Amino acid sequence: MDIIETKDVCVSYDKKLTIRDLSIRIPKGQITTLIGPNGCGKSTLIRTIAHLLKPSKGTVFLDSQNITQKKISDIAKEMAVLPQTNNLANDLTVQELVTFGRIPYRKRFASMSNLDHEKIDWALEKASLQDLRTRRLSTLSGGQRQRAWIAMAIAQDTDTIILDEPTTYLDLTHQLDVMLLIKELNEKEHRTIIMALHDLNHASRFSDQLIAIKKGQLQVSGPVQKVITQQNLRNIFDIDAKIIEDNSKPMILTYDRWRGETV
Amino acid sequence: MNQRLKFSIHLIVSLLLLAILIILSIRFGANKNESSTVFNAIFHFQKNNVDQQIIRNIRIPRVIGAVLIGVALAGSGVLMQSITKNPMADSGILGINSGAALMLTVSFAFFPHLSTQGTTIFSILGAAFTSILVFVISSLKKSQMSPTILVLSGMAISAFFTAISEGLALLLHLKQDLAFWHFGGVSAVSWVQLKNLGPWIAIGIVILLFLAPSMNLLHLSDDSIKSLGRNINVIRILALICVVILSGISVSLVGAVAFVGLIIPHIAKFLIGTDYRQIIPLTLILGADLTVCADLIARTINPPNETPFGLIISLVGVPFFIYLARKDGNNA
Ligand SMILES: Nc1ncnc2c1ncn2[C@@H]1O[C@H](COP(=O)(O)OP(=O)(O)OP(=O)(O)O)[C@@H](O)[C@H]1O
Ligand SMILES: [Mg+2]
Numbered sequence: 215m216d217i218i219e220t221k222d223v224c225v226s227y228d229k230k231l232t233i234r235d236l237s238i239r240i241p242k243g244q245i246t247t248l249i250g251p252n253g254c255g256k257s258t259l260i261r262t263i264a265h266l267l268k269p270s271k272g273t274v275f276l277d278s279q280n281i282t283q284k285k286i287s288d289i290a291k292e293m294a295v296l297p298q299t300n301n302l303a304n305d306l307t308v309q310e311l312v313t314f315g316r317i318p319y320r321k322r323f324a325s326m327s328n329l330d331h332e333k334i335d336w337a338l339e340k341a342s343l344q345d346l347r348t349r350r351l352s353t354l355s356g357g358q359r360q361r362a363w364i365a366m367a368i369a370q371d372t373d374t375i376i377l378d379e380p381t382t383y384l385d386l387t388h389q390l391d392v393m394l395l396i397k398e399l400n401e402k403e404h405r406t407i408i409m410a411l412h413d414l415n416h417a418s419r420f421s422d423q424l425i426a427i428k429k430g431q432l433q434v435s436g437p438v439q440k441v442i443t444q445q446n447l448r449n450i451f452d453i454d455a456k457i458i459e460d461n462s463k464p465m466i467l468t469y470d471r472w473r474g475e476t477v
Numbered sequence: 478m479n480q481r482l483k484f485s486i487h488l489i490v491s492l493l494l495l496a497i498l499i500i501l502s503i504r505f506g507a508n509k510n511e512s513s514t515v516f517n518a519i520f521h522f523q524k525n526n527v528d529q530q531i532i533r534n535i536r537i538p539r540v541i542g543a544v545l546i547g548v549a550l551a552g553s554g555v556l557m558q559s560i561t562k563n564p565m566a567d568s569g570i571l572g573i574n575s576g577a578a579l580m581l582t583v584s585f586a587f588f589p590h591l592s593t594q595g596t597t598i599f600s601i602l603g604a605a606f607t608s609i610l611v612f613v614i615s616s617l618k619k620s621q622m623s624p625t626i627l628v629l630s631g632m633a634i635s636a637f638f639t640a641i642s643e644g645l646a647l648l649l650h651l652k653q654d655l656a657f658w659h660f661g662g663v664s665a666v667s668w669v670q671l672k673n674l675g676p677w678i679a680i681g682i683v684i685l686l687f688l689a690p691s692m693n694l695l696h697l698s699d700d701s702i703k704s705l706g707r708n709i710n711v712i713r714i715l716a717l718i719c720v721v722i723l724s725g726i727s728v729s730l731v732g733a734v735a736f737v738g739l740i741i742p743h744i745a746k747f748l749i750g751t752d753y754r755q756i757i758p759l760t761l762i763l764g765a766d767l768t769v770c771a772d773l774i775a776r777t778i779n780p781p782n783e784t785p786f787g788l789i790i791s792l793v794g795v796p797f798f799i800y801l802a803r804k805d806g807n808n809a
Contacts, residue, residue, distance in 0.1 A: 266700045290706025297704075302562065303696040305751050314697060317705040370705070 216278075217242040217374055217406050218263050223272035225255075225262050225430075232258050233430040235272070240423070245400050245407040247417045249441075250427035251451055256410040257298050259427065260378050263408070264295045290318035294370035298378035298410075300363050304352040308362045311351060312337055315369030337369035340395060356383030364392065368399070375399065377409040381416070389413070393420050418442050418463050426450045438463055448472045484755045487748050491762045495544070498769040502540045503532060505777055534668070542666030543772040544765040545678050546727050547737060551764020552685050553723040554738020555745070555757060556716045559695040561615065564743070565628045565801055568604070568724035569735025572634030575642070576607025577728035582642040586649045593673045593729075601725030607634060608721050625802065639733075666730060674726050681723040685757060688716055692753035734787045736794025737764055743801070 218240040225233040233255045240246045240263075248256045261267040263274055265281050274281045276292065294315070303311055315337065316330040338344055341361045351359050360383050367375055380396070381389040397420050399405045411417045417424060417438075424441040426433040433450050434441050442464040447455045455469040503515055517523070518532035550568070557566040568574050580603025584596045591599075614630045691712045694702045702709045727734065745760040767790070775786040 261700065264700075264704055266703055285706075286703060286708065287706035290704060293704075295700070295704040297698060297700045300698070300701075302698050305746070306696055307751075310751060314694075314701075314705060317694070317707065 215242045219275040221273045223269045225258055226270045236432050242406050243404050244422040246423040247421040248410040248425050249417050254427045255430040257378050264376055293374035294367040294372045296367045296377040307348050307350055308343055309347040311362050312365045312369050315366040333369050333371050337365040340368055341365035357388045374406040379410050415465050484749050495766050499540055502773045503536050538666050538668050543769045546731050547765035547768030548761045549678050549723040549727040550737035551741040551760045553720040555742040555760045556720050558742055559692050560713050560716045563627055567739035571611050571631035573604050573607045573724050574728050574733035575635040575638040577603040577725050578733045579638040579642045582645050586645050597729045600729035604725035605721045677726045681719050684719040689754045689757045736790050740797050
């Protein structure tokens with residue numbers, strides 16, 4: 215069962231074609247990660263499947279239904295999105311930010327229900343933010359701030375969670391914590407995860423499916439083992455990688471600039 | 478302290494301050510009055526008592542005018558700042574007031590016999606036109622425009638429109654009628670004007686209070702708001718309509734007064750935090766506090782002459798603006 219499918223999707227900014235004829239399928243209940251060089255269109259694709267950008271051509275399906283036929287208030291109950299840059303809201307406290315995650319469930323002037331409070335506490339706990347809940351975002355480190363934004367997405371309590379580079383700004387340990395949290399949401403609660411990552415070893419270790427994009431076009435997609443190969447990495451990133459296997463997942467030991475021909 | 482309690486205290490204190498300022502304003506002016514005269518003017522009005530007439534026909538409408546202007550300017554300021562996500566936005570600084578003033582000049586020049594309602598519509602049209610212009614300019618660049626650039630375009634628009642207004646006034650010998658509009662002041666506010674313009678401001682304030690809960694969303698980026706299932710464009714358009722009404726009205730009442738809308742929302746946020754359901758009511762009352770106070774100073778500082786009221790506000794506003802600009806520069 216695919217939760218999201220795109221069919222021949224093209225996306226342009228102004229007149230510049232950024233994504234070209236992209237058709238992908240994202241299976242339900244799995245972790246699917248988009249990889250590709252800077253500027254290849256990962257964020258653009260994420261914004262398109264999250265219904266934040268309109269494709270100039272093609273269709274996005276959410277749960278087999280054309281996404282343009284759904285109400286945005288309903289979509290918000292099906293998927294949560296963490297954008298790549300979050301530099302606003304710095305005056306808010308962590309708790310106030312996470313509270314925004316409950317908006318899809320609230321009528322305009324209603325106050326919060328018990329369930330809302332429960333979900334907020336749960337999200338704060340998941341992101342280990344209980345001690346920071348009254349702190350303003352502007353007083354937090356980049357990593358703590360990032361966790362607050364993730365907590366907001368968690369509080370939205372949707373079956374699908376989309377995260378654009380959730381580990382930027384984080385140190386090794388906190389990167390791992392975030393990835394483990396995402397894995398937990400997927401395994402224990404069967405949430406579908408879609409994300410963009412730059413760390414290929416994390417992508418490989420924590421994902422089920424990978425989608426590799428280059429210059430706005432689909433390069434290769436499928437199970438991790440099929441995508442992370444020496445040949446593919448040459449094509450996608452122009453790198454020559456030494457790949458080993460760890461826990462039956464490919465890991466990159468070291469890499470160099472590829473000087474040969476790409477295919 | 479409990480946030481609700483904190484909010485209530487701030488609201489009550491600023492209301493009390495407003496009450497005191499209003500009483501002082503009615504009592505003190507170019508000539509001082511006994512409390513009993515003030516009391517009688519309100520409750521036992523005698524038509525042929527000159528002191529009472531001054532109070533009843535000049536001072537009281539003037540004070541009410543000052544309150545309404547403060548509310549309107551601060552209200553449009555808080556909206557502008559949040560919808561443009563720009564801490565330096567204000568209908569004066571973004572040129573909206575000067576657009577309204579230009580259309581007022583046009584109405585004086587070409588339709589000298591227009592009613593108050595008629596000139597007000599001109600003023601609102603001017604405000605609407607300039608708001609659209611500012612927003613078109615700010616959306617030309619796809620990425621978020623830096624606060625400073627938006628402010629600079631606003632100032633350019635403002636200078637341009639003011640120049641046209643002055644040119645028109647000079648050419649058509651309107652200089653006398655318009656002089657006070659450039660400085661701004663509530664000295665000429667009459668009961669008739671209040672009756673005509675009050676309802677507009679009331680409409681603006683109702684929209685504003687209705688928007689308050691949704692304004693909280695504007696802490697987030699457009700992408701985040703949309704992914705929470707809310708349509709931000711509806712909120713933006715309503716807010717813009719509200720700004721246009723409020724600033725159009727205030728210009729037609731007192732001329733282009735800048736900085737009220739800039740300063741007050743910052744003070745309100747500094748006092749009670751980030752929730753617009755609390756920021757907005759407090760902003761409205763603090764706005765009235767500032768304008769009533771400025772008007773009181775304007776007519777008592779150098780009696781019997783009136784110091785322009787806009788000048789007094791600028792005296793506080795300009796340093797504050799520079800402070801904000803510096804703060805913004807340091808963050809960038
Ligand atoms: N708002 C925008 N307006 C115009 N062009 C844009 C906009 N956002 C992105 N682009 C362009 O579209 C292309 C794809 O950008 P996108 O942000 O999707 O890349 P990305 O794969 O997410 O890169 P990164 O790894 O750096 O996050 C880039 O060439 C970029 O310059
Ligand atoms: Mg990106």
